[in-house]
Amino acid sequence: MSTVEIRNLRKSFGKLEVLKGIDFTVEAGQVVCVIGPSGSGKSTLLRCVNLLERPTSGRVVVDDTEITDPDVDIDAVRRRLGMVFQQFNLFPHLTVLRNVTIAQERVLRRGRAEAERIARENLERVGLGEKADAFPAQLSGGQQQRVAIARALAMNPSLMLFDEPTSALDPELVGDVLGVMRELAGDGMTMMVVTHEMNFAREVADRVVFMDQGVIVEDGPPEQVIVAPRHARTREFLSRVLHPEG
Numbered sequence: 001m002s003t004v005e006i007r008n009l010r011k012s013f014g015k016l017e018v019l020k021g022i023d024f025t026v027e028a029g030q031v032v033c034v035i036g037p038s039g040s041g042k043s044t045l046l047r048c049v050n051l052l053e054r055p056t057s058g059r060v061v062v063d064d065t066e067i068t069d070p071d072v073d074i075d076a077v078r079r080r081l082g083m084v085f086q087q088f089n090l091f092p093h094l095t096v097l098r099n100v101t102i103a104q105e106r107v108l109r110r111g112r113a114e115a116e117r118i119a120r121e122n123l124e125r126v127g128l129g130e131k132a133d134a135f136p137a138q139l140s141g142g143q144q145q146r147v148a149i150a151r152a153l154a155m156n157p158s159l160m161l162f163d164e165p166t167s168a169l170d171p172e173l174v175g176d177v178l179g180v181m182r183e184l185a186g187d188g189m190t191m192m193v194v195t196h197e198m199n200f201a202r203e204v205a206d207r208v209v210f211m212d213q214g215v216i217v218e219d220g221p222p223e224q225v226i227v228a229p230r231h232a233r234t235r236e237f238l239s240r241v242l243h244p245e246g
């Protein structure tokens, strides 16, 4: 289980400042849901934590490693993180099993038999033990996303980052993916989850962080941020997400 500490994190793209001094901590075993309007910087924040983006300034510390240190071993940092995105990015020409073994073999140097054993365990864990020999195109979107989760888990991450893992899915497929994430949270995984699923955030998150225009407006337990938000911007956002037609 990892901890994450983010201190005065800033990120600009040219003249556009997207993260304007972000501060927060994720304790070991906690689930933090990040919510906020489109363009508020949620993905950029996650991408700074997994070093897909270099922050402009500020610090990100995962356990005892300052990952914003220019000399950090990026591969070693990434090996501790599991990442799940909106698009599952499975290899279409490889079976489900192979999709879950390939990084284990190439990055962790596990042998084929061990990688397959671990892949099967994790496919069972996400409810897809039967699909090991299928190809991605033969699965539903929700099943593909669960393969992507199994693929991340097979690397034994101590921290999982999710960026809108259910927003590309048909509504009836969302529940299975959230169910897997809920179980992971119950197993004590440290998780940062960008999501618009307010029921999930309410039930599973230890903390909810509301971002708007590159700053954290509100950070607290879900009963506060989602149920009784203090700030007008949070209330406005929630009423839009909870009542999109209204």
Ligand SMILES: Nc1ncnc2c1ncn2[C@@H]1O[C@H](COP(=O)(O)OP(=O)(O)OP(=O)(O)O)[C@@H](O)[C@H]1O
Binding pocket: 013, 016, 018, 036, 037, 038, 039, 040, 041, 042, 043, 044, 045
């Ligand atoms: N590589 C980039 N180059 C330039 N601008 C970028 C880049 N990545 C993101 N941005 C800009 O940064 C801002 C924040 O983007 P980001 O993707 O972090 O928002 P978000 O909160 O994840 O939005 P969404 O809910 O739509 O996914 C946006 O204005 C976006 O256009």
Ligand SMILES: [Mg+2]
Binding pocket: 042, 043, 044, 163
């Ligand atoms: Mg995003």
